[in-house]
Amino acid sequence: MASGRFRPPSRFAVPGRIAVSGSTAAVWRTATLTGIRRETARAATFRFAVPGWAGHVPGQHLMLRLTAADGYVAQRHYSIASPPDDGGHIELTLDHVEGGEVSGWFHTVARPGDRIEVRGPLSGFFAWPGDRPALLVGAGSGVVPLMSMVRHRRAHGLDVPLRLLVSARGPRDLIYADEYGAETTPVFTRSAPVGVPVGRMSATHVAPVMAEAPPGGWEAYVCGSNAFAEHASRLLVEAGQPVDRIRIERFG
Amino acid sequence: MHVTRGFTGRPRVSDPGLPPGQYDAGDDWPVLSAEVTPDLAATDWSFRIDGRVAEPRTWTWAEAHALPTSAYDGDIHCVTGWSKFGVRFGGVSLDAFLDMVRPATTATHAVAYSHTGYTTSLPLADLTGGRAWIAFEYDGRPLPAEHGGPARLLVPHLYFWKSAKWIAGLRILDHDEPGFWEQNGYHARGNPWEEQRYSGD
Ligand SMILES: Cc1cc2nc3c(=O)[nH]c(=O)nc-3n(C[C@H](O)[C@H](O)[C@H](O)COP(=O)(O)OP(=O)(O)OC[C@H]3O[C@@H](n4cnc5c(N)ncnc54)[C@H](O)[C@@H]3O)c2cc1C
Numbered sequence: 459m460a461s462g463r464f465r466p467p468s469r470f471a472v473p474g475r476i477a478v479s480g481s482t483a484a485v486w487r488t489a490t491l492t493g494i495r496r497e498t499a500r501a502a503t504f505r506f507a508v509p510g511w512a513g514h515v516p517g518q519h520l521m522l523r524l525t526a527a528d529g530y531v532a533q534r535h536y537s538i539a540s541p542p543d544d545g546g547h548i549e550l551t552l553d554h555v556e557g558g559e560v561s562g563w564f565h566t567v568a569r570p571g572d573r574i575e576v577r578g579p580l581s582g583f584f585a586w587p588g589d590r591p592a593l594l595v596g597a598g599s600g601v602v603p604l605m606s607m608v609r610h611r612r613a614h615g616l617d618v619p620l621r622l623l624v625s626a627r628g629p630r631d632l633i634y635a636d637e638y639g640a641e642t643t644p645v646f647t648r649s650a651p652v653g654v655p656v657g658r659m660s661a662t663h664v665a666p667v668m669a670e671a672p673p674g675g676w677e678a679y680v681c682g683s684n685a686f687a688e689h690a691s692r693l694l695v696e697a698g699q700p701v702d703r704i705r706i707e708r709f710g
Numbered sequence: 711m712h713v714t715r716g717f718t719g720r721p722r723v724s725d726p727g728l729p730p731g732q733y734d735a736g737d738d739w740p741v742l743s744a745e746v747t748p749d750l751a752a753t754d755w756s757f758r759i760d761g762r763v764a765e766p767r768t769w770t771w772a773e774a775h776a777l778p779t780s781a782y783d784g785d786i787h788c789v790t791g792w793s794k795f796g797v798r799f800g801g802v803s804l805d806a807f808l809d810m811v812r813p814a815t816t817a818t819h820a821v822a823y824s825h826t827g828y829t830t831s832l833p834l835a836d837l838t839g840g841r842a843w844i845a846f847e848y849d850g851r852p853l854p855a856e857h858g859g860p861a862r863l864l865v866p867h868l869y870f871w872k873s874a875k876w877i878a879g880l881r882i883l884d885h886d887e888p889g890f891w892e893q894n895g896y897h898a899r900g901n902p903w904e905e906q907r908y909s910g911d
Pocket residue numbers: 519534535536537538551552553554555556557558559560561562599602603707708709710720733734735736790
């Protein structure tokens with residue numbers, strides 16, 4: 459047909475950043491667990507070798523499945539923590555959810571050599587190819603896809619501006635605590651080191667990074683629980699961030 | 711089949727209402743929209759159907775509420791893996807709207823779009839025959855904003871990304887035009903019973 463594509467009257471707030479291949483997403487690949495690294499009391503990083511992994515862009519996630527002997531399958535989405543070029547490996551960081559079927563297996567049963575299945579990478583709207591200045595806002599395990607962006611920028615020495623606001627209950631609950639640099643401002647909600655205020659992320663945290671916005675402004679990426687995503691995205695809007703430049707990955 | 715060492719999983723539920731690969735989310739109702747939840751008042755809401763129809767038309771909140779009400783009692787299924795049983799939505803059957811605009815005989819598909827600009831594509835056949843609604847209420851109460859209030863499309867027999875939140879309109883087409891998730895690798899139809907999650911499934 460000669461007519462152009464349908465365009466809705468209001469432009470979509472968060473169009474995809476990259477094209478996503480349907481065929482790579484359709485294939486289940488076997489991933490072999492090669493290492494486990496503890497991050498906090500509740501979270502650990504799981505490193506996998508994935509032969510044939512198509513490569514991902516920071517911010518993307520995958521679908522993972524575990525299969526029981528009777529054929530029963532449990533599948534969940536997980537963000538990819540590692541940067542794109544990691545020699546055929548990917549890393550996931552999982553919170554141990556109380557009573558969780560999949561995270562429970564990872565935290566209590568999994569050991570190096572175990573094989574699971576993954577398909578992906580999935581979804582292009584939360585991807586950050588390392589081009590636009592990025593303001594990253596995450597809480598808890600919501601920092602996982604944002605860390606892939608931080609690592610990517612660092613690995614390639616990109617000079618595109620990037621800031622990370624990361625919320626955790628306390629210093630001991632902060633995932634990747636040793637890896638943060640000057641780009642990161644942690645926010646502690648329950649306990650904090652001496653001299654650091656305790657409390658929910660607020661306008662006080664957002665205002666200074668909004669004031670630092672480079673010409674053309676920030677592309678904002680918000681990730682975490684739905685409650686956090688609602689709260690943080692409202693703070694950004696109130697601080698003047700345009701709604702069509704806020705991308706939100708909600709963990710449900 | 712690749713059995714995962716030491717994985718047994720939850721006790722099996724032999725629930726015929728649970729599509730393959732889904733689990734029962736119980737009382738949870740996860741929110742997975744990719745955009746900021748809009749601050750959309752009912753008085754600012756409108757719903758339009760145009761494209762391959764005899765009489766394109768826009769309804770205001772009051773006009774949509776003047777149509778016969780219709781409820782959905784049943785289950786919903788999200789592509790991320792959760793299903794929610796025994797939900798109750800109140801609204802108007804999409805048939806009531808479509809009967810007024812009269813789709814052309816050549817019409818085969820629709821793009822549903824939101825007041826946020828979100829889009830999703832569906833075969834027209836999935837939107838007719840008492841299987842789709844414009845929903846205003848959940849459990850007898852106004853639909854919460856984070857779940858698509860004041861009004862969302864409801865197509866419960868397909869994965870829930872097809873049930874566009876903050877519904878603004880339908881463009882009726884004579885061909886398929888992928889919406890937001892469909893362009894991002896997700897399936898054109900999204901039937902949970904055939905596990906059509908990604909294109910290629
Ligand atoms: C795009 C995306 C990316 C994500 N990325 C990450 C990530 O990087 N890291 C991360 O940790 N998580 C991430 N998540 C969340 C992840 O997908 C899982 O939801 C999470 O790991 C919990 O899964 P689970 O199987 O361990 O828990 P589930 O078994 O799903 O349980 C979750 C909760 O519900 C209760 N529950 C559910 N069903 C039942 C039942 N039938 N009976 C009893 N109780 C039940 C459990 O007790 C528990 O409290 C992401 C989610 C999305 C959508």
